[in-house]
Amino acid sequence: MRIPAGDLPGARRGRPRRTRRSRLSGAAVALAVAVAGCGAPAAPAGRLTVFAAASLTATFQALAGTFEKERAGTQVVFHFAASSTLAQQLVDGAPADVFAAASPETMATVTRAGVAAGPQTFVRNQLVIGVAEGNPKNLRSLADLARPGVAVARCAAQVPCGVAADRALRAADVTLRGPTLELNANATLTKLTLGEVDAALIYRTDALAAAAAVDAVDFPQSAAAATDYPIALISRGDRKELAAAFVALVTGERSAAAFRRAGFTTL
């Protein structure tokens, strides 16, 4: 499609409002470029290592896709695990640039050690009762999970999803019968998807991600067990600008929809 050069000035005269807007957006781009370039001789590029709670896997991978597309030559490398495991590794010197935890307590162990600074809360997650599709055992509440013959998986109290489970069970005044105390949110979900347990206390986000095999039952005490997700820069990381840009993307307005789609509550 060819546009005669002579037509352009006339077109501009005819639509002054649009011209102003395009000039404004041009200025915004220039400003963004200037800000991005601030303190760095070239546009920040390279490999960014992100340690993130297992429950962030899908959303963070999608965001990283956007991030890498917008910055040629950038590669985001993830390490997903229970955030308490990651926190321990970070305190022990594991190399990383960004840490996103599934609980403020876990983030605190890292900031207290001086490994990360300035955590910002970006989303909130809640527990649901995950059951096999169609809810064959008709489990409707936390109290139902304590019925005889109901096999339950939950996270161990040492990891954030287990802390949330403890809080919810306390609020409901329910004691489970010999549940298996799994080491992280993913392992808990796996026990359910493999059919080894009848119910699992899992994050709403995980239930949504596994919706093909798992139904989610909301329960009122879940609000008492909402957990905040903080994200922070690792102090010893040597890709600070790139890391800050990634954190800005995660905490920014344009990521909110992706987090909500995944089942998180945005703040």
Next chain:
Amino acid sequence: MSRLLAVPAGLAVALLAAPLLGLLARAPWAALGHWWGRAETVEALRTSLLTASGATLVCVVLGVPLAAVLTRVRGWARRLLRVAVLLPLILPPVVGGVALLLVFGRGGLLGAPVYRWWGVSLPFTPGAVVLAQVFVGLPFLVLAVEGALRAADRRVEDAAATLGAGPWTVFRRVTVPLVAPGVLAGAALSWARAVGEFGATITFAGNVPGRSRTVPVAVYLALETDPAGAVALSLLLLGVCAVVLVALRDRWWGGLA
């Protein structure tokens, strides 16, 4: 010659001892009593020792005959058996745990019909811990016993047979005593492997306190929030195993040393 050997041998010792020294250096000596005396610790230790001993028993009962078969078959059957025996050594234990779930789990190939008909399922029970430990420990026993069988003088068996002993009598009265030291060494190896088992256990048997929580699982959990506690539990496991193995060595296979 001896000096030539001393350098790599010394490196090997350093490699093996350094992590142990690291544990000792970071050990919370003052808090050891607190950690070792906790009811959960005692419970996990009991689960570990009972399941590992049960697993060793199963390994001996199933593994000695398998080793005997391995020395007798030839050709492709032997190669196939060998791979089957070696596979659990190569497989990451977590993968082994998943494989066990897919067969013996409530939704597994064998586990599903059993659960449908009798309502029983294996995962999350002490039996599941034993099965996971047998899976990872059996190769050690089979390899040790097979080695002993090959090294043994088989003409003694032929002599027994010519004197009128049936095959079962030969196996029981000649073969077994002949390879007893190998069996004991293999049993010790598989017991040690079973006590230290983590990946297959956590995947297949989960973590139910008093039923399937072993010391290695407790160590992993402690590591999440209290590394000092994890070190204390590790030292307990190491200490108990060292005592058991040394005590048994003197009693059972002193002749090997």
